[in-house]
Amino acid sequence: MKNAEYLNDLFGMNGQVAVVIGGAGALGLCLSTGLGKNGAKIVVADVNPDACQAAVDKLTAEGIEAVWKTVNVTDKASLIELREEALKLTGKVDMLVNCAGINVGNPFLEVDPDHWDKILAVNLKGTMLSCQVFIESMLKNDDGGSILNIGSVNSDKPLSRVFAYAASKAGVVNLTQNIAQEFASQGVRCNAICPGFFPAEQNRKLLDEQRVANIMNGTPMRRYGDPNELVGAAILLLSKKAGSYMTGSAVYVDGGFTCSWF
Ligand SMILES: NC(=O)c1ccc[n+]([C@@H]2O[C@H](COP(=O)([O-])OP(=O)(O)OC[C@H]3O[C@@H](n4cnc5c(N)ncnc54)[C@H](O)[C@@H]3O)[C@@H](O)[C@H]2O)c1
Numbered sequence: 446m447k448n449a450e451y452l453n454d455l456f457g458m459n460g461q462v463a464v465v466i467g468g469a470g471a472l473g474l475c476l477s478t479g480l481g482k483n484g485a486k487i488v489v490a491d492v493n494p495d496a497c498q499a500a501v502d503k504l505t506a507e508g509i510e511a512v513w514k515t516v517n518v519t520d521k522a523s524l525i526e527l528r529e530e531a532l533k534l535t536g537k538v539d540m541l542v543n544c545a546g547i548n549v550g551n552p553f554l555e556v557d558p559d560h561w562d563k564i565l566a567v568n569l570k571g572t573m574l575s576c577q578v579f580i581e582s583m584l585k586n587d588d589g590g591s592i593l594n595i596g597s598v599n600s601d602k603p604l605s606r607v608f609a610y611a612a613s614k615a616g617v618v619n620l621t622q623n624i625a626q627e628f629a630s631q632g633v634r635c636n637a638i639c640p641g642f643f644p645a646e647q648n649r650k651l652l653d654e655q656r657v658a659n660i661m662n663g664t665p666m667r668r669y670g671d672p673n674e675l676v677g678a679a680i681l682l683l684s685k686k687a688g689s690y691m692t693g694s695a696v697y698v699d700g701g702f703t704c705s706w707f
Pocket residue numbers: 466467468469470471472473490491492493496516517518519543544545546547567568571595596597598639640641642643644645646647648
């Protein structure tokens with residue numbers, strides 16, 4: 446086999462379908478584009494319909510087959526509707542990417558219990574519910590399925606002033622591992638990527654001058670990540686062949702943030 450043929454056999458996703466929840470957001474759209482360019486059909490699912498349409502327009506302009514459907518990850522009925530629509534439109538769901546997320550920053554004594562509940566509901570409960578809903582259909586596939594959850598450097602150590610977010614992302618990795626062990630023998634794999642700092646809507650507002658300095662000091666590569674730098678890890682973890690023995694992994698893509706002390 447020549448190079449391209451070999452790599453396509455190992456990583457390629459031709460004819461497979463990926464549902465990307467939070468797919469209209471910065472990282473979700475970038476991952477959708479990467480999976481789409483690698484051959485997958487994409488179902489963009491997000492709470493924001495205008496952003497969904499704009500995302501699908503962008504994907505289509507790149508020659509990627511894509512459709513969209515709104516979803517609220519905190520609501521199991523809405524996720525079931527998404528699954529049924531995705532199955533109707535595409536016949537089968539091979540991959541699920543859980544990219545919906547929200548964040549609010551505050552010192553601990555000012556943590557608002559309502560914000561806490563909302564963040565945990567989207568980031569952690571939402572990830573759990575969508576895994577539950579899509580695993581049900583993946584178990585019916587002859588060749589199973591693969592899930593990619595999005596953790597964070599907070600999954601390893603808590604960043605200051607984002608208490609609910611940090612707890613939710615620690616929970617996402619724990620949940621990923623627990624789902625992985627439950628379905629490992631049934632053909633469904635579940636992994637996570639844990640991105641470092643890729644400024645986008647949900648975290649840009651938290652980046653004051655001091656925080657930026659702390660992030661740069663703590664990141665050995667001394668720069669933010671570009672969302673495209675997440676695509677390779679995502680394809681590896683999701684791919685049926687290259688990732689076939691990977692489940693329960695949390696892959697940090699963070700410019701060295703979690704391996705550095707100073
Ligand atoms: N950008 C970063 O630096 C970074 C770092 C680590 C982890 N993450 C995580 O990556 C994921 C994507 O973040 P992003 O940076 O692209 O943010 P983003 O705000 O651009 O995207 C998040 C998307 O989630 C959607 N969403 C919010 N609530 C939802 C709900 N209830 N149901 C369905 N969709 C909902 C939003 O509409 C948005 O499109 C999040 O889980 C985030 O925590 C991001």
